Amino acid sequence: MRPKYMQLPRGVMVGRKTISKVNELCRDLQLEGRALIVSGPTTYGIAGEKLQNLMEEEHDVEVVITREGSLEEVERIKKIVHDKGVDFLAGVGGGRVIDVAKLVSKETAREFLSIPTAASHDGIASSRASLKRGDSSVSIPARAPLGVLADTEIIRKAPYRLIASGCGDIISKFTAVKDWQLAHRIKGEEISEYAAALSLMTAKIIMDNRNVIKKKREESTRKVVKALISSGVAMSIAGSSRPGSGSEHKFSHALDSLTSTPSLHGEQCGVGSIMMMYLHGGDWRDIRDALKRIGTPINAEELGISEDLVVEALRKAHLIRPQRYTILGDRGLSRDEAVNLARSTGVI
Numbered sequence: 009m010r011p012k013y014m015q016l017p018r019g020v021m022v023g024r025k026t027i028s029k030v031n032e033l034c035r036d037l038q039l040e041g042r043a044l045i046v047s048g049p050t051t052y053g054i055a056g057e058k059l060q061n062l063m064e065e066e067h068d069v070e071v072v073i074t075r076e077g078s079l080e081e082v083e084r085i086k087k088i089v090h091d092k093g094v095d096f097l098a099g100v101g102g103g104r105v106i107d108v109a110k111l112v113s114k115e116t117a118r119e120f121l122s123i124p125t126a127a128s129h130d131g132i133a134s135s136r137a138s139l140k141r142g143d144s145s146v147s148i149p150a151r152a153p154l155g156v157l158a159d160t161e162i163i164r165k166a167p168y169r170l171i172a173s174g175c176g177d178i179i180s181k182f183t184a185v186k187d188w189q190l191a192h193r194i195k196g197e198e199i200s201e202y203a204a205a206l207s208l209m210t211a212k213i214i215m216d217n218r219n220v221i222k223k224k225r226e227e228s229t230r231k232v233v234k235a236l237i238s239s240g241v242a243m244s245i246a247g248s249s250r251p252g253s254g255s256e257h258k259f260s261h262a263l264d265s266l267t268s269t270p271s272l273h274g275e276q277c278g279v280g281s282i283m284m285m286y287l288h289g290g291d292w293r294d295i296r297d298a299l300k301r302i303g304t305p306i307n308a309e310e311l312g313i314s315e316d317l318v319v320e321a322l323r324k325a326h327l328i329r330p331q332r333y334t335i336l337g338d339r340g341l342s343r344d345e346a347v348n349l350a351r352s353t354g355v356i
């Protein structure tokens with residue numbers, strides 16, 4: 009067996025008004041010197057500016073606003089890190105911002121703090137970044153954040169659709185793990201039982217709380233955030249996104265590549281998971297019920313896409329990361345099979 013390397017966050021703070029404890033966290037993690045805050049145009053106003061004011065009490069602080077999660081942005085910010093003599097980074101914003109900060113952190117060998125303003129996907133604490141290269145999106149090994157600061161007060165105020173999407177991403181772990189187990193059984197792929205169990209547990213917690221998440225209480229926000237962090241940790245334990253990304257993610261990535269106006273990542277993965285669970289012969293109705301109660305899309309209409317697009321994405325999904333074996337097999341689905349699958353599960 010190959011030696012294993014797991015990179016995990018060292019300090020995680022989740023709760024109300026935790027943003028005010030940023031300097032405490034920095035001291036604890038021995039983050040000193042000049043900080044670069046990476047934020048987004050909207051999220052800077054929501055949390056970035058406040059973070060800047062707080063951090064300026066103890067650090068020299070530079071700020072950069074990033075508009076897109078692309079490799080060009082990573083290059084631009086790397087230059088700022090070198091030109092300004094930055095010692096560490098703080099990514100404050102949504103998934104794009106955190107993924108950019110994550111890769112800059114790896115490529116400049118600087119530590120970074122992950123400070124999410126929404127709970128829409130599980131990149132918060134993972135060591136992988138999903139970024140744009142030209143028209144396609146790529147998943148790149150990056151660096152796990154040294155610290156995670158999740159202020160549930162800020163996250164709770166984000167549009168509900170974002171947290172619902174995060175739940176879709178977590179629920180989709182059921183099929184991701186099933187795909188992994190399948191690849192283990194028939195392709196001999198190495199599997200980490202710990203990573204698989206942790207990933208399944210996060211999905212189960214969200215399923216069990218399907219009726220309370222919509223109420224947007226601090227407690228349920230905290231549950232979703234913790235599940236997203238644990239899911240990222242599961243991927244770090246596995247050393248790949250395997251525990252969190254299977255055929256349902258391939259479906260979502262295929263949609264991204266087929267339309268210029270995709271829905272949210274977790275929304276697409278949720279719908280993908282309904283269909284892939286049907287193929288696995290598992291309880292796909294339960295997944296659909298949970299997504300519905302949480303208030304995230306369960307069909308093409310609610311995703312705002314055409315039936316043809318669903319069928320096309322199903323047919324193309326196996327071509328995404330073809331080396332990652334899933335229930336879609338090496339050949340994928342024919343048109344008739346894809347139509348059947350989408351109809352049988354009420355997606356079209």
Ligand SMILES: [Zn+2]
Nearest residue numbers: 129130177277
């Ligand atoms: Zn995902």
